[in-house]
Amino acid sequence: MQTGTKISVAGHAFLVTWALVGGWFESDPLPFQSQEVSIISAEEFERLSAVRAAPEVAEIPVAPQVPTLAENTPRVPNRPDPVPAPAPAEPIAPPAEAEVAPEPPAPEVIPEVPATVPDAPDVPELITELPRVAEPETAQPTDRVAPEPVQPPEPDVRVDDIAQDEVAPDQGAEANQPVQEETAPEAASDRIVTEAEAEQAEPTAPLITSRPKPRPTRPVVQEAETPAPPETEAPAPQSAQVDEKPAPAPEPKPEVESSAVEDALQEALTGAGEVEAPEPSGPPMTEGERDALRLAVSQCWNVGSLSSEAMRTTVVVGLSLSRQGVPDAGSIRMLSSSGGSQGAATQAYETARRAIMRCGAKGFELPTDKYAQWRDIEMTFNPERMRIK
Amino acid sequence: MRNALATLCLGLATLLTLAPAGQAQDGPLRIEITDGVIEPLPFAAPAFIADTPAASQYAADIARVIAADLVGSGLFREIPEVSYISGLSDFDAAVNYTDWKAINAQALIAGAVNLSGDRLTVRFRAYDVFAGQELGSGLQLSGTTDGWRRIAHKVADTIYSRLTGEGGYFDSRVVFVSETGPKDDRKKRLAIMDYDGANVQYLTNSNDIVLAPRFSPTGDRVLYTSYESGFPQIHVLDVGKVQRRVLSTNDAAMTFSPRFAPNGTTIVYSQSEGGNSDLYTMNINSGQSQRLTSAPSIETAPSFSPDGSQIVFESDRSGASQLYVMASSGGEAKRISFGQGRYGTPVWSPRGDYIAFTKQNAGRFHIGVMRTDGSEERLLTASFLDEGPTWSPNGRVIMFTRETQGAAGQARLYSVDVSGRNLKPVKTPDGASDPSWSPLQN
Numbered sequence: 001m002q003t004g005t006k007i008s009v010a011g012h013a014f015l016v017t018w019a020l021v022g023g024w025f026e027s028d029p030l031p032f033q034s035q036e037v038s039i040i041s042a043e044e045f046e047r048l049s050a051v052r053a054a055p056e057v058a059e060i061p062v063a064p065q066v067p068t069l070a071e072n073t074p075r076v077p078n079r080p081d082p083v084p085a086p087a088p089a090e091p092i093a094p095p096a097e098a099e100v101a102p103e104p105p106a107p108e109v110i111p112e113v114p115a116t117v118p119d120a121p122d123v124p125e126l127i128t129e130l131p132r133v134a135e136p137e138t139a140q141p142t143d144r145v146a147p148e149p150v151q152p153p154e155p156d157v158r159v160d161d162i163a164q165d166e167v168a169p170d171q172g173a174e175a176n177q178p179v180q181e182e183t184a185p186e187a188a189s190d191r192i193v194t195e196a197e198a199e200q201a202e203p204t205a206p207l208i209t210s211r212p213k214p215r216p217t218r219p220v221v222q223e224a225e226t227p228a229p230p231e232t233e234a235p236a237p238q239s240a241q242v243d244e245k246p247a248p249a250p251e252p253k254p255e256v257e258s259s260a261v262e263d264a265l266q267e268a269l270t271g272a273g274e275v276e277a278p279e280p281s282g283p284p285m286t287e288g289e290r291d292a293l294r295l296a297v298s299q300c301w302n303v304g305s306l307s308s309e310a311m312r313t314t315v316v317v318g319l320s321l322s323r324q325g326v327p328d329a330g331s332i333r334m335l336s337s338s339g340g341s342q343g344a345a346t347q348a349y350e351t352a353r354r355a356i357m358r359c360g361a362k363g364f365e366l367p368t369d370k371y372a373q374w375r376d377i378e379m380t381f382n383p384e385r386m387r388i389k
Numbered sequence: 390m391r392n393a394l395a396t397l398c399l400g401l402a403t404l405l406t407l408a409p410a411g412q413a414q415d416g417p418l419r420i421e422i423t424d425g426v427i428e429p430l431p432f433a434a435p436a437f438i439a440d441t442p443a444a445s446q447y448a449a450d451i452a453r454v455i456a457a458d459l460v461g462s463g464l465f466r467e468i469p470e471v472s473y474i475s476g477l478s479d480f481d482a483a484v485n486y487t488d489w490k491a492i493n494a495q496a497l498i499a500g501a502v503n504l505s506g507d508r509l510t511v512r513f514r515a516y517d518v519f520a521g522q523e524l525g526s527g528l529q530l531s532g533t534t535d536g537w538r539r540i541a542h543k544v545a546d547t548i549y550s551r552l553t554g555e556g557g558y559f560d561s562r563v564v565f566v567s568e569t570g571p572k573d574d575r576k577k578r579l580a581i582m583d584y585d586g587a588n589v590q591y592l593t594n595s596n597d598i599v600l601a602p603r604f605s606p607t608g609d610r611v612l613y614t615s616y617e618s619g620f621p622q623i624h625v626l627d628v629g630k631v632q633r634r635v636l637s638t639n640d641a642a643m644t645f646s647p648r649f650a651p652n653g654t655t656i657v658y659s660q661s662e663g664g665n666s667d668l669y670t671m672n673i674n675s676g677q678s679q680r681l682t683s684a685p686s687i688e689t690a691p692s693f694s695p696d697g698s699q700i701v702f703e704s705d706r707s708g709a710s711q712l713y714v715m716a717s718s719g720g721e722a723k724r725i726s727f728g729q730g731r732y733g734t735p736v737w738s739p740r741g742d743y744i745a746f747t748k749q750n751a752g753r754f755h756i757g758v759m760r761t762d763g764s765e766e767r768l769l770t771a772s773f774l775d776e777g778p779t780w781s782p783n784g785r786v787i788m789f790t791r792e793t794q795g796a797a798g799q800a801r802l803y804s805v806d807v808s809g810r811n812l813k814p815v816k817t818p819d820g821a822s823d824p825s826w827s828p829l830q831n
Contacts, residue, residue: 143810196769285418
């Protein structure tokens with residue numbers, strides 16, 4: 001064997017060995033950030049802009065399947081009239097002195113209110129005129145705490161969850177043009193600022209208004225134009241769920257002359273051969289897409305009315321979404337909880353459910369080609385960071 | 390060679406294909422939500438339905454008090470009636486959730502009022518609009534017309550509890566010192582009112598100075614300090630009968646700053662003799678007292694923990710007034726406040742999780758809270774003079790005295806959420822100080 005051949009064989013052997021086992025010695029990849037971009041034509045941009053500027057067509061509310069009261073709303077039990085409380089003998093007999101009525105027969109009814117207010121006390125005078133109430137010396141910065149601080153909107157701007165610019169019809173235009181009112185989110189700070197802190201600290205509101213990004217237009221799925229799946233000898237999948245998913249578009253054939261190497265690569269990448277293909281669910285959800293969903297739910301997750309114990313409770317909520325990103329109300333369920341009692345978990349779950357239903361009412365903005373990736377979701381609601389705000 | 394290269398590339402491509410497959414999403418998409426918003430939860434409270442024409446005024450008034458209670462807590466925001474798409478005309482009819490969702494009402498309160506003679510019957514239901522279901526079961530309360538406000542407070546407490554998961558505080562009262570007249574000739578007398586400032590009634594006349602009233606755990610008695618004898622002595626007053634008696638056992642000693650133990654029969658207080666103040670306990674039935682501290686410093690403002698096992702108090706034994714905790718039977722005290730300034734008037738939360746206090750630092754007074762070990766100190770207010778905190782029955786709200794500066798300065802009651810939000814004045818007819826919040830009424 002010639003020296004050149006030996007070197008070639010050794011080199012190839014090393015290359016194959018490195019290819020097979022080299023991954024074991026790989027170091028952790030350096031962190032990097034990626035930004036997804038898409039290129040659209042001027043016509044598409046015009047079309048998208050036109051859609052965005054157009055007023056949203058309000059969805060016709062679907063008539064709810066209102067259950068009959070007997071099914072879903074328990075009847076208020078009738079209560080026997082309570083025994084009237086004896087009249088207090090002393091001038092001041094607060095309501096606490098009144099006799100407590102007997103427990104109602106129904107277990108869920110709270111004890112009846114005594115509500116026998118005593119007579120007015122025998123006091124020299126009873127001043128009923130209310131004085132002028134002084135305002136607090138320092139107003140609270142905002143009533144709303146949100147992940148991102150928001151400056152107060154202009155006085156003539158209507159407060160709304162979605163920010164939109166004002167659109168006025170052009171002067172002299174012949175056709176009726178839609179008018180859009182300017183809206184802006186409610187002012188918010190990124191943490192609770194007490195009066196003591198407000199006196200010492202600089203204002204926490206940002207100097208520049210942080211306006212939400214415009215809502216991207218959801219790509220329209222046109223079922224009729226979906227290309228037919230390539231014919232294959234393998235039997236078609238029987239699952240109804242699979243039938244709902246659009247078939248992946250066939251890879252365009254390269255224009256260059258195919259070679260054995262390219263054929264092999266193509267065969268491997270298209271999933272043919274011995275490798276079992278994953279479910280046709282599109283590419284994985286990117287971190288940006290996950291963050292968008294996370295942010296969308298966060299904006300409606302209002303923990304302001306939760307009890308202290310519920311604020312220490314983490315709940316995991318499972319749900320299913322339609323293709324339009326709308327939560328299926330019947331699928332929302334609490335999978336697990338930790339950190340609090342059952343009652344606190346129930347409160348935390350109800351708050352999470354409200355967040356999902358409220359912000360998902362018009363559908364979360366999710367890539368439709370990845371529906372199988374986000375059809376079923378498990379959301380963990382962890383209020384730990386909110387406790388310290 | 391060409392086939393070998395193709396095989397090699399096939400292997401490489403296979404590895405490349407398998408790698409992302411191994412990282413592919415397994416099962417449902419999982420995300421974690423850690424950021425949310427803190428804002429009042431919007432609710433709708435249409436006027437309650439009057440079963441009879443005579444009940445219409447009560448129906449409207451009760452709904453207003455309920456809404457005022459919820460809004461006043463700072464946790465809820467009422468949606469104005471002009472925004473309603475539809476109303477409620479039949480208490481027993483099913484709710485059209487779509488109309489309430491459209492105006493972002495996350496909770497809906499429906500009620501009906503019946504008046505028969507002087508007896509009011511109130512039925513109510515609360516709904517979780519976005520869940521499309523009722524929150525708990527419908528309830529019914531009954532009482533006399535004189536007590537319509539208490540009925541409303543009871544309803545509000547129930548709704549508050551269902552929405553927040555913790556007990557309410559609306560059906561409670563506050564005893565305080567009513568102050569009238571100029572600063573150099575101020576008249577003080579004990580007064581009692583609903584938590585929201587309604588139904589003010591006076592318990593003493595203004596002949597003698599009274600200080601620091603404190604409710605008993607059952608809300609039927611009040612401890613306070615009076616200068617009726619010329620120097621401070623502790624009295625106990627039966628709120629229902631408006632009868633009082635002196636509790637001091639030593640006529641020569643000044644006793645002040647009393648507070649009930651959770652058992653309702655023991656009190657803890659300060660007694661001053663020879664310029665030195667120490668803490669004592671007393672059984673109010675037998676009059677037997679026990680000395681808890683014996684130090685040359687001033688110990689005062691004691692407050693029991695909810696289980697009665699510990700006492701927090703203020704002492705200047707370290708040179709400046711600081712907070713200490715010790716066993717309720719006495720013994721070694723542990724200092725828990727270490728910040729700058731002076732600490733005083735500590736009060737243990739009914740939940741047992743926090744201690745509220747007054748802090749004086751850099752010429753300003755603050756109301757603050759800290760954990761019972763002194764950690765997580767947080768100042769909630771700042772003003773010329775804030776002092777004397779008292780906890781709401783559910784441990785969520787603190788009421789205190791705020792006095793404004795100057796000769797025309799006057800003391801007022803304020804309340805603030807334990808988070809520092811919702812700072813607001815409490816309506817009182819005159820100046821007011823030294824509030825003490827009662828437990829929830831039965």
